[in-house]
Amino acid sequence: MTxxxxxxxxxxxxxxxxxxxxxxxxxxxxxxxxxxLSDAPDIGQKTKERVRQIAxxxxxxxxxxxxxxxxxxxxxISLVLPTDHDMMNHTARLISSIAGGLKETQxxxxxxxxxxxxxxxxxxxxxxxxxxxxxxxxxQIELDDPRVAYLRERGFPFAVHGRSKWADQHAYYDFxxxxxxxxxxxxxxxxxxxxxxxxxxxxLQNYGREMIAGAREAARNCGVHLMIADKIxxxxxxxxxxxxxxxxxxxxxxxxxxxxxxxxxxMAAVAGMEAEGFDVATDIDVFSKEAMPFxxxxxxxxxxxxxxxxxxxxFLARAAIQAVREPNAAPMQGLEIPKRxxx
Amino acid sequence: MTxxxxxxxxxxxxxxxxxxxxxxxxxxxxxxxxxxLSDAPDIGQKTKERVRQIAxxxxxxxxxxxxxxxxxxxxxISLVLPTDHDMMNHTARLISSIAGGLKETQxxxxxxxxxxxxxxxxxxxxxxxxxxxxxxxxxQIELDDPRVAYLRERGFPFAVHGRSKWADQHAYYDFxxxxxxxxxxxxxxxxxxxxxxxxxxxxLQNYGREMIAGAREAARNCGVHLMIADKIxxxxxxxxxxxxxxxxxxxxxxxxxxxxxxxxxxMAAVAGMEAEGFDVATDIDVFSKEAMPFxxxxxxxxxxxxxxxxxxxxFLARAAIQAVREPNAAPMQGLEIPKRxxx
DNA sequence: AGAAATTTCTATAACGTTTTAGATTGCTCT
DNA sequence: AGAGCAATCTAAAACGTTATAGAAATTTCT
Numbered sequence: 001m002t003x004x005x006x007x008x009x010x011x012x013x014x015x016x017x018x019x020x021x022x023x024x025x026x027x028x029x030x031x032x033x034x035x036x037l038s039d040a041p042d043i044g045q046k047t048k049e050r051v052r053q054i055a056x057x058x059x060x061x062x063x064x065x066x067x068x069x070x071x072x073x074x075x076x077i078s079l080v081l082p083t084d085h086d087m088m089n090h091t092a093r094l095i096s097s098i099a100g101g102l103k104e105t106q107x108x109x110x111x112x113x114x115x116x117x118x119x120x121x122x123x124x125x126x127x128x129x130x131x132x133x134x135x136x137x138x139x140q141i142e143l144d145d146p147r148v149a150y151l152r153e154r155g156f157p158f159a160v161h162g163r164s165k166w167a168d169q170h171a172y173y174d175f176x177x178x179x180x181x182x183x184x185x186x187x188x189x190x191x192x193x194x195x196x197x198x199x200x201x202x203x204l205q206n207y208g209r210e211m212i213a214g215a216r217e218a219a220r221n222c223g224v225h226l227m228i229a230d231k232i233x234x235x236x237x238x239x240x241x242x243x244x245x246x247x248x249x250x251x252x253x254x255x256x257x258x259x260x261x262x263x264x265x266x267m268a269a270v271a272g273m274e275a276e277g278f279d280v281a282t283d284i285d286v287f288s289k290e291a292m293p294f295x296x297x298x299x300x301x302x303x304x305x306x307x308x309x310x311x312x313x314x315f316l317a318r319a320a321i322q323a324v325r326e327p328n329a330a331p332m333q334g335l336e337i338p339k340r341x342x343x
Numbered sequence: 344m345t346x347x348x349x350x351x352x353x354x355x356x357x358x359x360x361x362x363x364x365x366x367x368x369x370x371x372x373x374x375x376x377x378x379x380l381s382d383a384p385d386i387g388q389k390t391k392e393r394v395r396q397i398a399x400x401x402x403x404x405x406x407x408x409x410x411x412x413x414x415x416x417x418x419x420i421s422l423v424l425p426t427d428h429d430m431m432n433h434t435a436r437l438i439s440s441i442a443g444g445l446k447e448t449q450x451x452x453x454x455x456x457x458x459x460x461x462x463x464x465x466x467x468x469x470x471x472x473x474x475x476x477x478x479x480x481x482x483q484i485e486l487d488d489p490r491v492a493y494l495r496e497r498g499f500p501f502a503v504h505g506r507s508k509w510a511d512q513h514a515y516y517d518f519x520x521x522x523x524x525x526x527x528x529x530x531x532x533x534x535x536x537x538x539x540x541x542x543x544x545x546x547l548q549n550y551g552r553e554m555i556a557g558a559r560e561a562a563r564n565c566g567v568h569l570m571i572a573d574k575i576x577x578x579x580x581x582x583x584x585x586x587x588x589x590x591x592x593x594x595x596x597x598x599x600x601x602x603x604x605x606x607x608x609x610m611a612a613v614a615g616m617e618a619e620g621f622d623v624a625t626d627i628d629v630f631s632k633e634a635m636p637f638x639x640x641x642x643x644x645x646x647x648x649x650x651x652x653x654x655x656x657x658f659l660a661r662a663a664i665q666a667v668r669e670p671n672a673a674p675m676q677g678l679e680i681p682k683r684x685x686x
Numbered sequence: 687a688g689a690a691a692t693t694t695c696t697a698t699a700a701c702g703t704t705t706t707a708g709a710t711t712g713c714t715c716t
Numbered sequence: 717a718g719a720g721c722a723a724t725c726t727a728a729a730a731c732g733t734t735a736t737a738g739a740a741a742t743t744t745c746t
Binding site for chain 1: 359402404406407408409411412417424432434435438439442443446451452453454455456458472473474475581585607610611613614636637640641
């Protein structure tokens with residue numbers, strides 16, 4: 001008569017509810033509850049509704065460790081980022097917008113900074129070997145990017161901000177820097193500028209190459225002179241950019257247009273200009289890409305092309321999820337075409 | 344003679360090594376391997392060394408889902424952040440430096456943005472109820488912060504950037520905004536300014552209250568006039584700050600000093616000033632806290648007090664871990680005292 | 687009506703780890 | 717030499733989930 005062993009221990013209040021709790025309340029087996037909640041086809045409609053109601057009542061949330069152990073799925077998207085301080089504005093928006101894109105999904109965002117002194121592949125090896133995420137997102141892509149190569153080789157899902165030489169085969173979102181370079185030169189030429197300086201991204205990175213190529217071609221077509229900043233790039237420190245620009249202008253005071261690929265580089269370049277007595281818009285036109293809308297505060301006359309980082313982040317979130325869920329489908333690819341500034 | 348069932352399947356190359364792999368190679372039981380790796384006292388020294396060597400050889404990494412399921416520990420620190428765009432600079436540095444502080448530990452960082460339209464407690468309830476992290480870090484603390492109250496009530500480990508009214512009982516790191524307000528007023532008074540405007544953080548947040556109190560007291564002592572910006576604060580949008588300052592100066596052109604609690608607010612305020620024909624440093628002194636070092640580029644004459652966000656992040660990382668590991672120890676608390684600018 | 691097919695459910699096992707309790711061995715003490 | 721003890725190991729169970737294979741109940745077909 002003593003049925004201690006088989007007596008139902010109906011979910012004590014306070015304890016975290018599990019499938020077992022629901023199983024005991026409903027009298028159904030645990031797998032049935034599991035399948036009911038995941039809307040499996042072999043569970044009756046009434047049962048499903050009843051189970052869902054109980055789950056709601058007791059406040060059931062799946063234990064992620066249990067799911068992960070059983071399925072091997074982590075439900076985590078990892079974002080690996082350089083800690084380069086000049087990328088901060090762009091980076092902050094990227095994090096925030098990727099997380100935004102993940103908001104209504106089952107996925108979580110894990111941020112892993114990559115330190116300049118570390119091996120470039122280290123965070124990626126870690127993620128792949130420990131299986132600590134289902135997909136990785138990263139940026140600052142080189143044409144022959146070793147991280148892309150590694151992940152492709154291991155068959156690990158990823159999505160990148162930028163394009164490698166294998167871009168047609170992987171998920172990416174990119175800002176069309178070729179078009180940006182072209183627009184910049186054309187716009188300045190149209191305003192009568194003849195002697196331009198481009199402070200572009202590092203040439204090693206694909207987007208730097210593209211921006212330079214776009215600008216060069218437009219310069220040829222428009223018949224203006226274009227110099228490419230050599231000792232520095234738009235990722236350099238503010239001090240270096242400012243000094244470089246100031247220095248350059250003492251040697252070549254005929255420069256009448258500066259094109260910049262980043263918000264911070266622009267501010268530094270303007271500081272360098274002004275130190276040499278040149279004014280924005282009157283003496284030298286400044287044309288810049290901007291991720292954060294404060295250049296107009298900085299100097300009213302700066303010509304600005306916005307980059308929609310929010311959209312980029314949301315796109316990358318979706319692209320990463322798609323790469324996890326449908327590894328064989330065509331990868332999601334997006335390209336932002338910069339718009340010509342008016343006037 | 345057929346011992347298929349008991350034959351040892353020594354770790355196939357490619358498969359992810361587990362404790363079982365090591366157990367089979369070493370001939371030891373799985374728990375023995377586990378205890379050897381965790382340096383338990385009841386395992387022989389030679390055994391420990393042998394196990395560690397094998398683990399290294401096969402490249403063993405503990406399966407986090409397994410650990411988590413068994414122990415209930417996630418090894419994740421969650422960072423919940425507002426998506427307020429004017430906080431971006433500060434935020435990016437915070438993320439990066441918290442992650443930096445977690446670098447050599449077993450902990451991972453999970454970033455969860457908090458959307459202004461959502462219930463303030465939503466992310467916290469989620470974390471506590473799903474157990475998706477061991478501790479939470481967050482910022483923008485109010486004196487009577489409901490998030491702090493909730494986590495305290497649930498006994499969930501946390502560390503915050505800022506101080507609530509229960510600050511003596513929880514882990515925090517804070518910049519001493521009272522001292523900042525004091526220094527700002529004293530410094531401007533010393534430079535002969537008489538009529539100051541403070542654009543501080545929202546008064547609802549504790550650090551806003553403190554900054555205002557510090558500034559007020561110093562103003563009394565120095566005998567200068569201090570106005571507190573009422574319709575806006577340093578978290579307001581750039582456009583609003585600019586318009587507010589411009590507007591104020593048309594009504595009260597005798598203002599000769601502006602104190603600002605954030606980098607972006609400072610830039611906007613300067614833009615507003617200049618639109619009315621006032622110059623930085625000559626007509627009006629501008630005194631600002633800055634998380635990102637570019638205000639000197641913006642206008643050379645701005646007086647700047649740096650905030651060491653990197654240190655704050657690293658401190659918070661350590662504090663959160665301590666809160667997890669030693670819930671009953673005295674919570675870690677840190678306070679950054681701003682330094683007086685020279686001259 | 688009986689066989690076959692379909693629907694709906696359950697029992698069992700497994701993912702990788704750690705904890706608890708207990709087993710074995712060798713050693714020390716009297 | 718036998719009892720007691722310390723050192724070192726192992727067996728079994730458990731955390732919460734889902735996949736697989738099969739059982740039971742119901743419906744459909746001929």
